[in-house]
Amino acid sequence: MSDEVSVPTNLSGLPWTCGLSGAVWFISDKAVLKRAFTDDEPSKQQLRVERQIYERLGSHPRIPALLGTQPDALILQRLQCSLRERLLEHRARNERPPTPDVLRWALQTAEAMQYIHSRGVCQVDVGTYNVLLDADGNVKLSDFAGSSLDGSPPLICPSAHATHPRLSTTQPSVQSELFALGSLLYELETTYQPFHDKNDAELEALFGVDVFPATDDLLLGEVVRKCWMRQYGGAGEVVADIQRIRDRVGDAVLSPAPPELGEPGTGSVDTESSARC
Template sequence: MKVHRSLQGSLYDLPILSCGVSGVVFGLPDSAVVKVPRGSDQSREELAIESSIYNRLGSHPYITKATPPKDVLRWAIQISQALQYAHSRYVFQSEDATGKLSDFAGSSIDGSAPSVLPSPHSEHPNMPKSSIQSEMFALGSTLYEVDTAQQLYHDKSDKDIHELFRAGDFPDMSALMLGEVISKCWRVEYKDLGEAVNDITRIQSKYVTAVE
């Protein structure tokens, strides 16, 4: 069983396997599961602790596993490619990206104003809404959550998050597998999401070579 904090927009059609004090477990294809918090700050903190514990324990035949790096990279490519395709059709998600893009009810098409906006963890207050820049920034926050199993600045208020973003104050990404890509997305150093996909693919190739 694989446990991972996923992005919640695509969960509506998934079967619920179990509910606990801190999270809800949904079934995914290929005998995998996704675990998401019940919604409170306490539940998010508890799942972040759980993720840290799995990372410390590593692999053991009688302990469920944390998300393997190959899956993190695969999900990162899928999310980035899905957003890239949506942009080619003049559609902007304008919400938190998901493993499979879905729930476009509040999104922007052909430049229309979105009715639903990203969470403060994914929205830069100085960037135009429903733009390549804002979606690239949101992708960085999404990939951060995929790589770390917790939201960016999950322990800070919305106001504090906006101030940190305005100041260009982000966590050190040097230890993360997707750190280079995340930083470039936050600083909008890609001209389009195709460049992000290329960088993730390059990281994936290095990882595959290293484990072979």
């Protein structure tokens, strides 16, 4: 365990939360302790995989820092909130995120994906709930408990909103990751998941014939469509496209007054863009 992090011997009374792969205690303003569930072998296996992945990834600005380890726990950098929580705050105010935030979060998330892929990691459960923000509002891609390392079977299933029926969920690939990234970017800009009002069977039927929500009015619309239509060879190409959009818009340009949200994707599909692709 790192000498820089002091872990209380008694965790009772500390704020904590429970996830699918274990419990997380907030042990200081800079660190959390993630521990597998007691006597739960799948949880312990997920924690072992997550430890291997964090050790493989090492230090990177788009990944939470691994501050230390215990036999049954990880000590990780404490962050502020998930991107989804921030997006829901915008939705509650009936607004979309400002353009500078959209571009920064999109670029940083794509950079994180480019990096983990270069290290043999597929995150698998790609979504705004697994993208965390630090105190400066910058992205950290997190939660590798169910992820794939060097082609290992994933220990978790991705969301139906981020899954294409013709892309395997048991053998994750760059293409399946980038499809999910497209859904993440759509939610990032609209605050809604694609076809948020559809059930899993309806999503599978629509995605299976390459029918997706309209994206023509989105700043990242072309990038989202290309992710969904499997037109990227790697996350680096997504990074390059977002950088071009950012350069075109200009770093100093502030977004206009956010439009009223409504609910995108309800009863309307982008069949035209599917035909073009």
